[in-house]
Amino acid sequence: MIAKRFRVPRWAVRRGPGLALVGAIAIAAAACGEPVEPTAQAQGERQEGPIVVDVAVATAAEELGRTYTGTTRPARQVSLRSQAEGRLLSLTRDVGDVVQQGQVVGSLDSVxxxxxxxxxxxxxxxxxxxxxxxxxxxxxxxxxxxxxxxxxxxxxxxxxxxxxxxxxxxxxxxxxxxxxxxxxxxxxxxxxxxxxxxxxxxxxxxxxxxxxxxxxxxxxxxxxxxFANLTASLSGVVLERVAEPGDLVLPGEAVLTLGDLSQVLVVIEVADSNLSEFSVGQSVQLVIDAFPSETFEGQVTRISPVADSTSRLLPIEITVANPGGRISSGLLARVTSTGSRTDGVVIPENALGQDETEDNQIFVVTDTDGTPVVEARTVQVGDRADGQVTILSGLTAGEQYVVRSSQPLESGQTVELSLTSEG
CATH class of the missing domain: 1.10.287.620 (Helix Hairpins)
Known part of the structure; x- marks a missing residue:
């Protein structure tokens, strides 16, 4: 026998007393292919008495700091290009080797x-x-x-x-x-x-x-x-070896990529709504995964005025001193902003949409003659991060709101606060 497809009612999966048996009956009946209606007793348990809800108290949003990821790269990076045509006879430096400005690192056939x-x-x-x-x-x-x-x-x-x-x-x-x-x-x-x-x-x-x-x-x-002698144009390290001895090199073709690692740049991308967290000249703290036990200090040296056309994010350059060249190019870095004061309150993201048709709606609990009653309220939603959402308007600090309920709620409905509720 082929089992029929079924849909479990939303009320059957809500948590709360008296519904576990109803949900089990509905699921078992659907699995057997026979539609079964809840018993009158079960319906009475779902409909009679106030709905049990978990309630929390809205708190003001604190000063939030965000973490942005970026990659280290040399503060100065150049391509060593041939200025003449000829066959590459020798190339004495490889990736990671240190070079000094003016040092001969290769030669071309000069006949x-x-x-x-x-x-x-x-x-x-x-x-x-x-x-x-x-x-x-x-x-x-x-x-x-x-x-x-x-x-x-x-x-x-x-x-x-x-x-x-x-x-x-x-x-x-x-x-x-x-x-x-x-x-x-x-x-x-x-x-x-x-x-x-x-x-x-x-x-x-x-x-x-x-x-x-x-x-x-x-x-x-x-x-x-x-020009048959290829000389380094800066002091640093070899980042990439593009050509090999025996290759025919034309004027303008790259042979090596050199980088000055006395300072490194970390480029992060920030949304325009978070630009207030950074300013040119600002000191920021960052960590590099290659040095997990150390914290480095950098300085914001440039905020790009042009956002990426796809992501709509703005690049920000942070310069970090690198004495001895300890920090290599291409390492993952994490920059933590000092944060900015956000108006409004922060609530769990699952507190939104207790009504299936409204994703930006919450239920606020009010006291009516000593009886808790819920009121549906539309709110303006801000940033979402780590399961939390910022409410910019529609809810103020100190108000009680529903985090979870045992059944779907309606505005003006009487509820019962669970033992784990705040306030």
């Missing part, structure tokens, strides 16, 4: 880089020869200018003398005119030589600029040759 330096040197020598050649040509032109100036002066003197003799009739007018033509020709030769000087000066300047450009190229190739 191609050395060839580039040699080519740059040869090209620089060629450019310098061009400058020397242009300067020699300029010197020759300047010498020719002096010769042209002397010839012009001589032609001017001859023309003046022949012009005087022609006026006296000692020489013909034709000779005097030829002398004057010679003066004009010498003047043009001088002007041409001077123009050549300006042209050659510009050629020398251009050649000198090419020399400077080539000298910069040589310096650049020499600098790239120096």
């Amino acid at each position: 191609l880089l050395q060839s580039a330096v040699g080519e740059a040197r040869a090209e620089l020598a060629a450019r310098q020869f061009e400058v020397a050649q242009a300067e020699a040509e300029l010197a020759d032109i300047r010498t020719s200018i002096e010769d042209a100036r002397v010839r012009l002066q001589q032609a001017s003197n001859d023309a003046q003398r022949l012009a005087t003799l022609a006026a006296q009739g000692a020489v013909s007018a034709q000779e005097a005119e030829q002398a004057q033509t010679t003066v004009v020709t010498s003047s043009q030769a001088l002007a041409s030589s001077q123009e050549q000087v300006r042209t050659r000066q510009q050629a020398v300047a251009a050649a000198q600029q090419r020399v400077e450009a080539q000298r910069s190229i040589l310096q650049e190739t020499q600098q790239r040759l120096s």
Whole structure:
């Protein structure tokens, strides 16, 4: 025979006197496949008399401190990247090794880089020869200018003398005119030589600029040759070894990850509603699982203004001094806030929803002519943690409320306080 599916009534599982037998009968009957109604006697026991309830007294919320978890990491962390292309010949440091700033930790194959330096040197020598050649040509032109100036002066003197003799009739007018033509020709030769000087000066300047450009190229190739030696950019420890000897390394590729562990950062994520617990410069206490018997002191150094788009939590950075580098990277840390004063009261979370349809409702116990009566009240719920919930409004300190009841409650119902009730 296949057992029928059944649903146990809510009142059958409530704790209280007189219902254990009813619940047992209902469960047994359902298991046998026969619906059984509670007996009149059992119904009378459930309906007659006040409902037994456990009652507690609402107390004001104390100053609460929360614990946040984070992971340690170096205060400074950099990737040692290659600045040149080449095959990685050696890498002398591994994860956990200590390095000093400027220390050589690896090297690249430098054959191609050395060839580039040699080519740059040869090209620089060629450019310098061009400058020397242009300067020699300029010197020759300047010498020719002096010769042209002397010839012009001589032609001017001859023309003046022949012009005087022609006026006296000692020489013909034709000779005097030829002398004057010679003066004009010498003047043009001088002007041409001077123009050549300006042209050659510009050629020398251009050649000198090419020399400077080539000298910069040589310096650049020499600098790239120096990049064949990989040097640590900070003092710390090796956190990760990315490349291995024999790998072809391109410019910008990471080889090692280095971290400065003289200080460590612990990053925690905090809801915006709890940001008042932290401020920049605040001292906080934290424990690290790797050192369970020690308490460390840190300082809040940064509160991010941008929350995570998924969790809606804001990262907070806490800096912890780490003399001797005892605290490693990647350790679990627990930060306890000093807490903040919360208005309202704190009650057990299971006190909510005594009415199945209301999750933010509690039943408050009032005294009516010496008889305890329950009143349904809607409350504003705050933080929930460790089985406790903060009631922001709807319940005040000193009021009695129902923690548990033997049966479902209704507003205005008479109840009986259990022996374990407070107040």
